[in-house]
Structures are given as structure tokens and as C-alpha cells.
């Protein structure tokens with residue numbers, strides 16, 4: 431399978447090259463934005479591998495036209511642009527980018543009418559299992575149990591709450607049969623008054639080099655159930671993304687999730 435990595439020099443871009451290479455994919459391109467100091471460098475060397483004979487480029491149109499699928503962990507603006515290009519080329523698009531707006535999501539859904547897109551705020555097996563468990567626990571426990579989601583990430587993360595926290599919140603809301611959009615409390619400050627029964631709260635911590643910690647708390651009177659995932663390194667996300675790409679190859683156009691890929 432011929433694969434290209436968008437944002438190839440980023441934290442995830444480098445992991446994706448290593449994971450795709452380890453999985454035996456042919457890496458035919460790596461894209462960074464115009465003016466990036468890594469343009470022209472070998473993508474193997476950029477990713478801590480031996481040279482692969484493929485230079486980093488800013489020409490996304492050329493790269494996408496030559497590959498079967500793209501791995502994209504970049505920014506919302508770039509991802510929306512790549513979704514249009516991958517749709518035109520009928521290439522599989524694996525989207526790990528988080529912080530997407532409702533408008534971005536709509537444009538991605540439109541692109542998925544022409545090519546398969548697999549999108550998830552977290553591509554690790556463990557988190558996707560946690561999402562299924564959060565849905566199940568929320569279904570089993572009623573609103574006597576308050577749901578709070580706590581996440582911590584490295585100091586350079588730019589979006590909050592994390593994509594994973596929002597996936598966990600959506601699953602818990604689904605389990606409870608409520609609309610997350612109406613019941614999410616994404617931050618608290620000052621004299622907030624008491625907690626509203628049925629709300630789903632989010633708390634965001636940022637610092638150091640934390641790869642990604644998530645905790646879903648079901649707090650009742652006198653007892654508490656907690657579901658926790660701790661990411662030890664980024665290779666878990668990259669391996670999931672490569673698995674998604676291989677799964678998506680040959681699939682009909684559509685918007686798929688990691689739970690489709692993993693059969694959860």
C-alpha cells in the first residue's frame with residue numbers, strides 16, 4: 431500500500447512514518463507546510479529511521495495523487511484541505527487531528543461521500559475500549575452518579591478539552607441517552623453554584639511531556655467508579671492509525687470510526 435504522511439515532521443508525523451514503515455507500507459510522500467525548514471530532507475532521517483529516499487515536500491496535491499492513503503495528524507485547517515484533495519484522488523484519509531469545529535466536521539463529512547475517511551480523536555486500542563466501557567457504565571448507572579472527565583496532556587497541546595475527552599463524553603452521554611451538546615460543562619471558574627444533576631463535566635490539565643492521561647469518574651453518594659487510560663508513548667496512536675489505513679483500503683466511501691476498525 432502506498433502511503434503519505436501529512437505533517438511528517440510533527441510529534442505524530444514522525445511516529446506515523448516509523449509505524450507505517452514497520453507495517454511494510456510503501457511511504458511515497460511526506461508533507462510539511464511551505465517554508466518549513468525540513469522541506470527537501472529525507473523523511474526517514476526526519477523520523478529517526480535510515481534514509482528512505484523520499485524528500486519532504488509542501489506539494490500535497492502531487493503527493494496525494496500518487497498514494498492509496500494518507501495519515502493526517504496536523505491542524506484542523508490543514509485537515510479540511512487534505513480531505514478535499516484525498517476525496518478528489520479517491521484516497522483513504524485517516525484523520526487523527528483534534529480541535530475540529532462543527533464547520534470542519536461538516537466539510538469532512540462531505541468529503542467522505544467520495545472516499546473512505548476514518549476519523550477518531552484517539553486511535554489507540556486501549557482508549558477505544560475505554561470509550562465502549564464509558565458508554566456501558568453510563569448506561570448502567572443513573573444520574574445519581576455524576577460524570578466528570580479529567581485529562582492531562584503535554585504543555586504544547588493547543589486544543590481543549592482533548593479529542594479523547596470529548597469522545598469519552600459523547601459515549602457517556604449516549605449511554606445515558608442525553609445530548610452532550612446540551613449537558614457538557616467544559617470549564618468552571620468563580621461562583622458556579624452547585625453542580626447540575628445530569629451534567630457531564632470536563633477538566634483540562636496541561637504540563638511537561640505528558641503523552642495523554644484520561645479519567646472518567648462516576649461519582650455517587652459514598653462511592654465512585656473510575657475508568658482510566660494512561661498513554662505511555664505515541665506509538666500506540668500511530669499503530670492504530672496504520673491499522674485504520676489498511677482496514678480502509680478498498681472500503682466504500684464513508685465516514686468511519688476506530689470502533690468500526692476495531693470491531694468494538
Ligand SMILES: NC(=O)C1=CN([C@@H]2O[C@H](COP(=O)(O)OP(=O)(O)OC[C@H]3O[C@@H](n4cnc5c(N)ncnc54)[C@H](OP(=O)(O)O)[C@@H]3O)[C@@H](O)[C@H]2O)C=CC1
Nearest residue numbers: 437440441442462463503504508526527528551552553667
Ligand atoms: N487521534 C489520535 O490518536 C491523536 C491525535 N493527535 C492530534 O494530532 C494533531 C497533531 O499533534 P502533534 O503531532 O502533537 O502536533 P505537531 O504540532 O507536533 O505536528 C503537526 C505537524 O503538522 C504540520 N502542519 C501544520 N499545517 C500543515 C500544513 N498545512 N501542511 C503540512 N503540514 C502541516 C505542523 O507544521 P508546523 O509546526 O510548521 O505548524 C507539524 O509539523 C493534534 O490535533 C493532536 O491533538 C495527537 C496524538 C494522537
Ligand SMILES: O=C(O)C1=N[C@H](C(=O)O)C[C@H](O)C1
Nearest residue numbers: 528551552587592593594642
Ligand atoms: O495532542 C495530543 O498529544 C493528543 N491528542 C489527542 C486528543 O486530543 O485526545 C489524543 C492523545 O490523547 C494525544
